[in-house]
Amino acid sequence: MNLLPSPETIAALVKIGLLVGGLMTAAAYLVLVERWMAAWVQDRKGPNRVGIPLTKVRLFGLGQPLADGLKIILKEDFTPRHVDKVLYTAAPLVILAASLAIFAAIPFGSVLPPLGIPGLPDPVPFLVAPGLDVGVLWVFALSSIAVYGVLLGGWASNNKYGFLGGLRSSAQLVAYEIPLGLGLLGVVLAAGSLKLDAIMNAQADSGVWYAFAQPLGFVVFLVASFAEAARLPFDLPEAEQELVGGYHTEYSGIKLLLFLVAEFLHMVTAAFLIVIMFLGGWHLWGVTGSAQDITWVQCLIRFGVLSAKILGVILFFMLVRWSWPRFRFDQLMNLAWKVMLPLGLANLVTVAAVEEFRPQLTAALGATGAQVAAVAIPWAVFFLGWIAAGMLTPSGTDNTPIRTSGPLDIEHELVEV
């Protein structure tokens, strides 16, 4: 038996190491960025004191993540007596493992130039599992596993705030998975592949990012990914003013840290997906080119473009957090089921129709005309959908109590039987 790992295994391990290390560091520093952003929005200075330890060098507060991390790790890992110990411990592990495993299918660059290592197929993609043919579905599956962490954390805490947070959160995440999937489907349909790197290549080849070709899908996906990442204005799972801290009320120390890191990773994942699926991935007109055989310089430029785009989307997430108030729960559900779901379906139908009749369009209008029409029709649908959503859907802002003879009556019937 050959005990030495194959070059492919080594390549995958290197990629995993780079990705996990990069993500963890990024999560720590994104917390700092978020605090800076909060300070900027609220017109104060924010964390700017901690620099190099044991010296007086401040470095604009860049030592803050290290100090924060040390503090939260060294805190007492307190487990209350009333909790379900096994699930209480498992919940943060589940959520973090799921949110890290998502990145097996997410490309974090284009491809490396040919290395010429025997046994390693060239070019090497920036992707842990390049053989996975169902990348989008993998991401979808593991983000639905993350619900377990939230739900179990809330339930195992045996605390009413935690429990309410867990229930709210699971309802929200399950509801918004549907518009998220509908947004994804349009892109998958247009690109003809479930591989995320193939989706990026399709955008680079045509030069039309799917955010321009499918504006409605982009908006639906953006809103749904805000909700899936539980960011404001969708942060009901841990609404501080109502639920203390939601599903992680009872957690402290390293377990709380795992929850918080997983939450940040959800935001990073959402940013990755938005950039890869709708904003062209590593592609930028006139800078990166679209061919697969590339030089080292181009490889680095592509990596830089992708990272810059992702950082931009994350900054947008943070800006939104400090600009919008939180939704009420019924408004949240109305938005998911009565606005986002029909809009997502409209987008899907439009994209399917455009893709189906593209040969006829090309025959009638020529290649350029067909391309213009393929962009113009979805934009027309976008504005129509926008107007229809504004006029027809319930805004749900009146505060009269809603009376239904709902679950309570069923419970009474059960008791009498």
Add this chain to the structure above:
Amino acid sequence: MIVAALPWISPGLLSPGLLLAAAVTAAAASLWLLLPRGAENRLARWLGLALGAVALAGLVATGRRLGGLGEDAVFLVVSLVAVISGAATVVSRSPVYAAIWFALALAGVAGVLLVLGAQFLGVATIVVYAGAILVMFLFVLMLAQPSGMAPYDRVSNEPLLSAVAGAVLLGLLSLFVGRLSAETPACCRVPSRGAALTTTSGQAAAPLPAADAAATTADPLAENHVARLGGELFGRHLLAVEAAGVLLLVALIGSIAIVSRHGDPSGELTAAGRSR
């Protein structure tokens, strides 16, 4: 590895059929001992656990004898996860724990499918079952039990019958699958590990011999897996797909009808929203 050494301890003494029968009997006895009956019995539990371990070892040994089980450590791990958590699902005392074990069993099954190269099926299992249906289960379980568990949550009905029925089913299936895998014609044999994950092997990228090319084009597990699957589904099985779609639509409309009947007939909810 203990499991790997097992079948060689007594070579020739036990035929595969006998081994399988013993393992299945042990599994049935273990399940019968472990199934919840209300009153706690520590001795029965330990005995059940020990018997369960014996049954697992026997099943693994039988699998090796029948030739269906490869050397693949990953396959062994995920299938053991699936089997153990499947058993734990039925014997656990708390419904919430049962649901969690069930989720783990599904994850194990998805792992088996991924190892075998059926990527779409594996991921779809997680999306549909673990991600959607089981979350709903958990949701209901957690909401429905504010005042502790009801007696019917803690006791299993007919533990003996269910254990025996399960064991018989397991034995028959193992025999059948074992015979099938022993007799598979060469044309239909698929590589046990596809190019699913590059971490498993470097040989996945090796070029196929020309003789296998015909088999590869017919094999939905080869390159461009999802496209082939889609072509197959919407080509040969179009009618079944359409029928399933209509069935789901009917179920959807039915559920909406039920919900709206329970709600206020005057439709105050929508009226309140529309009034603006």
